[in-house]
Every structure is written in structure tokens, then in C-alpha cells.
Amino acid sequence: MPRKFLSGDEAVAEGIRLAQPDVISAYPITPQTVTVERLSEFVANGELESHYMYVESEHSALAAAIGVSAAGARAFTATSSQGLLYMAECLTYASGGRFPIVMMNANRATALPWNIYGDQRDSIALLDHGWIQAYAEDAQEALDLCLMAYKIAEHPDVLTPFMINLDGFALTHTFESVDVPDNKDALDFVGRYEAFNCFSFDEPKNIGYSAGPAYNKYFKYDEHLGMNCALKVIDEVERDFEARFGRSYPGALESYHMEDTELCILTLGSISGLVRECVDIARERGIKLGLVKLRYLRPLPSGQLAQALAGIKALCVLEKDISFGAEGTVFTNIKSVLYDYKIELECFNVIAGLGGDDILPQDIKQIVNTLVDISHNKPYKRLQFLGIDTLQEG
Amino acid sequence: MKEFIWIGRGGQGAFTAARLLGAAFASKPGMYSLAFPTFGPERRGAPVNAYTKVDKKKIGNRAPSQKADILIVLDQSLLEHRLLDSLKPGGRLLLNSCDYLSDERILCLDAKELSLEVLGRNIPNTVFLGAIAALDNELELSDIELVIKDLMPKKLQAKNIELIKKVYGEVRGGR
Amino acid sequence: MADRKDVLIPKLYDEKLSPKDYAHTTCFSSGYLSQTNASWRSERPVINLKKCTACMQCYMYCPDASIYKIKNPLEDSKHEELVQVDLDFCKGCGICVEVCRFGSIRMVEEACEFREDLI
Structure with a gap:
């Protein structure tokens, strides 16, 4: 496993490259920009076979990711503070629709007063919107979370989108040693996304419909169960991770x-x-x-x-x-x-x-x-x- | 924990040097480092502080260093008397200047002339990587060479390695 | 140097403010919170007042509104007003040099002389 000297943003870019999402749709915002810039470079130079989709805003970024997921493909997006709030309405579409999207959020203060530096008001204010929320301590954990996130999110008992949080600047822009797993080992671990709640020509589905008073609560209950199930799945995924990569994580x-x-x-x-x-x-x-x-x-x-x-x-x-x-x-x-x-x-x-x-x-x-x-x-x-x-x- | 503070203007490579130094130390077995810039308006000419922290165990404190073992000032116009107060006991201030200053804590290197001579351009930062390798008892020239080969574009490597060797020799030679 | 309060640029106030004074809204009198904003200047414009024709092009074109009118300090009274650079806010972009048709302005490096008074 080669050791590189990377910033938190770069470590996430490496982690996502290894997870091989099918489509990346993201809008740049400090302090997440380096992540999406690196990913676009990986796509441009062929290191990552993915489609990098240019979107006009964060709202579009997550809306696109939802579309990607509904098509049965693996999606990734990234944002921070005002961008996260801009896409806030889409967060519940993703979680309610049970689309296992992975998003990196660079924790940054919310305006006013305007501020680009790190605090956790952005993600913590949105805890109730049905996304798994993990918080990385260092760049290594950030990279490792990228791999584990897809495995946890896509687990059929979980099927919940996953937000990986990195402290703005203190983690996103600080450089430290990171072990970058081998491409093949990483993909073996993450596996390919096998979706069932997605469009299909062979078995036509209804997707993204409404549910009135008689039915709505059952969907929300299942969403809650799925989130609770994640605790057990996190432990399983971490044990698998340790067996393959030698780094152990202690659960939630x-x-x-x-x-x-x-x-x-x-x-x-x-x-x-x-x-x-x-x-x-x-x-x-x-x-x-x-x-x-x-x-x-x-x-x-x-x-x-x-x-x-x-x-x-x-x-x-x-x-x-x-x-x-x-x-x-x-x-x-x-x-x-x-x-x-x-x-x-x-x-x-x-x-x-x-x-x-x-x-x-x-x-x-x-x-x-x-x-x-x-x-x-x-x-x-x-x-x-x-x-x-x-x-x-x- | 060893702490290096880099002070320069945007475009002079303060942060690149901080990062290369961090990578150089981190490449040594059993060593950990953090490297990061201060985060202000990102444009050429704006003052930039950058930090390299180095230790034999993982570094948890990510706040900018308040005191330095070595403080590097890449742009003379940013030199202030109060900077000397930011030195730890026994600390040194390395200054990009052709002048000589009597304070024994200050080491002046004419990085403009040195870099023009070897690189053909006025880029002061790698000069000080060579100087630090000469002054630090753990860091070796080969560590810097390694990261130059790893992290710098191929066409810049040979000249930068030549430059750090030259500076290393000069600083070791008794400054 | 003309007194800043004679011209339409914010006066800078030295008073130390406590958060209780300013942190109630994001709206406060000018001159307190943004004291200067010139740290990223690496070159500064120097105006040769003898060559200056008071055409006011630099005054009009400065994107930072950092050139202001002053009473002509020179003995010759051909021009009543000349111009001066507000070094507290000048970012050193050099547009004034570009638009001056008379070559009255030149850029000099910030660090053009070693400041011995600092050590």
C-alpha cells in the first residue's frame, strides 16, 4: 500500500477514485474544491472511469445524483455549508427514496456573517434528514470512510445515503501521511452496486411516488429501521475492512x-x-x-x-x-x-x-x-x- | 514536536515548501508530520503563513503553531521585530535577504541570487529546504531529494536538487 | 498628506471595539471593522506630482476607489487639485499606471528598500 502525503480533500478524492462511482456530479465550494478538482483530473486522465457531470448548482448536483442512483448506478457528490443547505430539499428525496448516494461534506460555517472556515453547523443542522453521518478525525479515516460508506449505504438492509464529514481546513487542507489501498483490493472490498430500486426496462417500476396519510408512516418507519440497521452493518463492514487492509475501526x-x-x-x-x-x-x-x-x-x-x-x-x-x-x-x-x-x-x-x-x-x-x-x-x-x-x- | 513556520507572499511557494518539508520528514520511518497553510484570500501577493509540524508520534494539534523551532521569512518586506518573539528557545529565523544581520538567531540567505543562478528564476522556497536539512539534526539532504523526485514535476527536479545541495554546503560550511 | 476626513473615503477609527458593540447584526459604521486591506500589495504606485496633469483618469479608473483628490501642494497653481493614493486600501493592481497618458505614475516594489527600522 503506497504511502502518500495528502490533504483530507485529496484523501477523499483517492478514496472515491477507488470506489469507482459511475457518475460524479458536484459543484465546487470552498473547502471541498480540491476533492472535486482531483476527481475531475482522475476522470480526464483515465485513472477513473466515471462520468464527471457539470452541474449549475449544489441543488442540481444532488438532484443529478438521485437520478443516477435511480438508474441503478453508483453516485457521488460533495459540498459544504451553504451548498449543503442549497441542496437541503434534495436530501430527503435521497433518503426517503432510499438511494445509497455517498456525499462528502466539508464542514464549514454557515452565513451570516459570511465565513469560509470550519465548524460543524452545516451538517449537524441537518441531522434529521435521514442521512448516515460520519465524522472523520484524519485524512486516513476520511479515505477509509469513502470505501466503507458505499458498502454500508448499499447494504440491502440499510439503503440509506451516507454523508462523510471532514472539518474544513483543519482536515480538508492539512497534509499528512495516508496509505492508499491498491485499486483491485479496494474494488474487491467495495464491490459493484447492485440496485433493485431503480428503473428497469425488463421489470418496469414506479419510482419516487407520493404516499398519503394512510401509507406515509410505513415508509418513514422503514427508513428509521434502515438507519438503525446501519449500526450492525457498520461493525460488519469494519471487520471486513480490517481483514483486508489491516486497519481496525471501533464502530460508531x-x-x-x-x-x-x-x-x-x-x-x-x-x-x-x-x-x-x-x-x-x-x-x-x-x-x-x-x-x-x-x-x-x-x-x-x-x-x-x-x-x-x-x-x-x-x-x-x-x-x-x-x-x-x-x-x-x-x-x-x-x-x-x-x-x-x-x-x-x-x-x-x-x-x-x-x-x-x-x-x-x-x-x-x-x-x-x-x-x-x-x-x-x-x-x-x-x-x-x-x-x-x-x-x-x- | 518540531515546528516550522513559513512566512511569504502568495506565489513565493511558502506552502509548497511547508508541504515538501512535511513530506520529507514523514517519509522517514517512525515520523509523522502535518503541513498546512493559513487560509486567507488566495491570490498572488497576499501574505501567506504555512506550517510544518513534525513528531515521532501522530500529531493531534492542528492549530497553527504559535512558536517555531525554525521561522522562514521568504519576503523581506514581511520581516518584523516581533517575529523573533515567535522563536522557541534556541530557534532560528531564516531570512531571504542579501543583507547581514547581527542577531545570531537570524541566518540570511540570498535566495533570490541563489535561485536565479541555479534555477534561472527567482523562486526562493527550495533554497530554505536545503538550509533546514543543514541545520536540522534529523533531516537529511537525501530526504529532501526523495520528495523533490516524488512531488515536483520532472523537468524541475535536477536543478532543484542541485540548488539544495549548494545551499546545504554553504550553510554547513559555517554560517 | 491631505487629511482623510476632507475626502469621501472612510475615516479609520482607532477605538477598540468590544463584540458587544458590533456583533448584534452584520451591519456597522464604516471605518471600524475594515481598517485596512492592502496586505496583498507587492508593488505600489508612486505619483510624480510635477508631471501630473490632473486629468483624473487614474481617479476614475481605480477599481478600488483608492485614488483621491487633494489640494495641489506644489507652489505652481496650474492645477487646483491633484491626486493621491490611499495606501491603506491600494491593492497594487497597476491600472492607474496603464491609464495615465502622461507617464506620471510608476510602480515600485513594496520591499524596495530593506527596512532597518524593523530590526
Whole structure:
């Protein structure tokens, strides 16, 4: 497996090249542009036998992908923030229609004020639209997710479109070493798309119809089941991946140093790397800190979360989004799980990184101090905006 | 963790150099690196900062480095006194200049003249890759050669390798 | 140099603003939030006031509205007004040099002299 020095965007381009989609329809938007540029180069120079379709907007990009999928072919698109919101109406066509489209979303702040830098408001605001949502920590995971995404999405029990999220700039434009699998090995793993909910001359179908009050709920129920099924399929696909490529992934969430922990930071995306380093430093200083990295936000891995958080005294959910007038959406999701499983612990929400704001080791240290304080029964604020409510050092 | 900060203007190759340096270190067994630019208006002439972080374990901190082991200033017009405060203890500032500065932390290299002489064009960035190989105790000239052969267009490789060897010799030769 | 408040370009304000002052909407008085926007200039125009005929072509053509009128500072009063470049916003595009029919403007490199005062 050759090692290349690639940015997150380039790693996704390689991953998608290996998955061999039949049609790529995408509209460029910072910070996703490098991915689609590389893919168009692969198509132009023959490295990827695919049709690169020029579209006039993101809405058209996803509409085209839906058409491609309905024709029984493998589709790919990519976007970010305003582009994702522009295609938002198509998201439910894709998920409701059970079209296993894979989309890369470069997480970027949403306007106004206008901002091109990374935060997670775009995808997290659209959690309810029926797409599987995975969050990559580094370029290697981003590439690997491209291969696993098609396998998971296209599984007949799942049949759900898949959104791979990469933090804008911190991951999309940062270069690191990536192992790029061999073309043949990768295609053997992903396989070819075998669709049944697609147009056919031999067996004519009705596709994309309406369903009134008497029937609609059955479709939505099946969609919900399909999403839930994904949890089991994710595990199976990851085991297959490990057997072939030697890299193991721990399912919808990763627990780091959670065996004997009282304090926990839960987060998602590239910031997990920094938290991981801070966990190591805290442990050296005798603080029992652990990290839960949420790899998949949808489906929500409730059971795994409950298991991971069972013995915890104090939890911080660190996320790069805010549901205005309420709290961070990841926090809301986590608290729901805690309640369901009757897990009692103290927890608070830190909203950080908005608009591409840097999160520094000092900031994580501040969170750790708060966790330690909480374990000593000191009072704390439930919702904190980093750098505003809390003291941002440096 | 070793941190290199590159300061230049768009078009001078600050980020390309940061990336090549990152790739050079990452090609060594057991080494990890991250390379990235600051993300501002992308056009020629705009100041660009780029960063290379290198360590013997995977690097989790993706924020721009606040202090550098080596700070490279590719354009003299961007030199400011406060940049010296961004050096770690023992750090060096490499400056693209034909002048000599008395501060022992600063090493001046006339990258314009050197690159014009060998490459035939005023492209200052690879000059400093040669300099870093000479100053760093882990990075070798062969590591830079490897990434030049891997990542640069074929027609530029030979001259750039000649250039880094020349600079390496000059810097090693006692600056 | 003419006082900036005499001409129709935003005055720059030094006051330090707190987010409480500006972050309520994305609408705020000019001169506070965009202090300068010239960092990507690598060459700057220099106007030879003696050769300048006050034809105002550069003033009209500057795409950035960074050339403004000033009272003629020279003794000779052939022209009441001449022009000046606002270096806080000039991007160094060189269009002024292109449109000047009298060769009164030339571009010089930003780093044309080593700035010893900085070290």
C-alpha cells in the first residue's frame, strides 16, 4: 500500500477514485474544491472511469445524483455549508427514496456573517434528514470512510445515503501521511452496486411516488429501521475492512482510556486528535480522563454510548455547533441517551471552534480543570461558549 | 514536536515548501508530520503563513503553531521585530535577504541570487529546504531529494536538487 | 498628506471595539471593522506630482476607489487639485499606471528598500 502525503480533500478524492462511482456530479465550494478538482483530473486522465457531470448548482448536483442512483448506478457528490443547505430539499428525496448516494461534506460555517472556515453547523443542522453521518478525525479515516460508506449505504438492509464529514481546513487542507489501498483490493472490498430500486426496462417500476396519510408512516418507519440497521452493518463492514487492509475501526464510537475513568470529554471530528493528546498529558499528571470520539452521529449509537459513559462522574460535550435558543445538538442527543439508560452524571456543553476559531491545548486544559472541579462538587455552567463565557487563554 | 513556520507572499511557494518539508520528514520511518497553510484570500501577493509540524508520534494539534523551532521569512518586506518573539528557545529565523544581520538567531540567505543562478528564476522556497536539512539534526539532504523526485514535476527536479545541495554546503560550511 | 476626513473615503477609527458593540447584526459604521486591506500589495504606485496633469483618469479608473483628490501642494497653481493614493486600501493592481497618458505614475516594489527600522 503506497504511502502518500495528502490533504483530507485529496484523501477523499483517492478514496472515491477507488470506489469507482459511475457518475460524479458536484459543484465546487470552498473547502471541498480540491476533492472535486482531483476527481475531475482522475476522470480526464483515465485513472477513473466515471462520468464527471457539470452541474449549475449544489441543488442540481444532488438532484443529478438521485437520478443516477435511480438508474441503478453508483453516485457521488460533495459540498459544504451553504451548498449543503442549497441542496437541503434534495436530501430527503435521497433518503426517503432510499438511494445509497455517498456525499462528502466539508464542514464549514454557515452565513451570516459570511465565513469560509470550519465548524460543524452545516451538517449537524441537518441531522434529521435521514442521512448516515460520519465524522472523520484524519485524512486516513476520511479515505477509509469513502470505501466503507458505499458498502454500508448499499447494504440491502440499510439503503440509506451516507454523508462523510471532514472539518474544513483543519482536515480538508492539512497534509499528512495516508496509505492508499491498491485499486483491485479496494474494488474487491467495495464491490459493484447492485440496485433493485431503480428503473428497469425488463421489470418496469414506479419510482419516487407520493404516499398519503394512510401509507406515509410505513415508509418513514422503514427508513428509521434502515438507519438503525446501519449500526450492525457498520461493525460488519469494519471487520471486513480490517481483514483486508489491516486497519481496525471501533464502530460508531471510539473509547480512549475509558476503562478506569471518572472524567470524560466527548467530541467528534478532527478536534479528537488534540483531545487525545490532552488525555495522555492529563493521565501523566494523574488525572483520570478519557475521550469518547463519536464517529457516527446518525445513526446514534445509544447502546455503545451508554456503555462507554456508565461509570463517569463528569462529562464535557465539546462541539462546533449551536442550536440557537437551545444548546449544542450533540449535547441534546447525548443527554437523551443518558436519560434513557438512567445514567446519572454531571455534564456540560462547550461550544467551540465556531467560524474556524482555533481550539488550543490551553482550552482543553480549561475544560479538564472544570471537569476536575465538578468531580469535587463545585458549581458549573451548563452551556459555555469557548472564549466568551469561559476564559480563553492565549 | 518540531515546528516550522513559513512566512511569504502568495506565489513565493511558502506552502509548497511547508508541504515538501512535511513530506520529507514523514517519509522517514517512525515520523509523522502535518503541513498546512493559513487560509486567507488566495491570490498572488497576499501574505501567506504555512506550517510544518513534525513528531515521532501522530500529531493531534492542528492549530497553527504559535512558536517555531525554525521561522522562514521568504519576503523581506514581511520581516518584523516581533517575529523573533515567535522563536522557541534556541530557534532560528531564516531570512531571504542579501543583507547581514547581527542577531545570531537570524541566518540570511540570498535566495533570490541563489535561485536565479541555479534555477534561472527567482523562486526562493527550495533554497530554505536545503538550509533546514543543514541545520536540522534529523533531516537529511537525501530526504529532501526523495520528495523533490516524488512531488515536483520532472523537468524541475535536477536543478532543484542541485540548488539544495549548494545551499546545504554553504550553510554547513559555517554560517 | 491631505487629511482623510476632507475626502469621501472612510475615516479609520482607532477605538477598540468590544463584540458587544458590533456583533448584534452584520451591519456597522464604516471605518471600524475594515481598517485596512492592502496586505496583498507587492508593488505600489508612486505619483510624480510635477508631471501630473490632473486629468483624473487614474481617479476614475481605480477599481478600488483608492485614488483621491487633494489640494495641489506644489507652489505652481496650474492645477487646483491633484491626486493621491490611499495606501491603506491600494491593492497594487497597476491600472492607474496603464491609464495615465502622461507617464506620471510608476510602480515600485513594496520591499524596495530593506527596512532597518524593523530590526
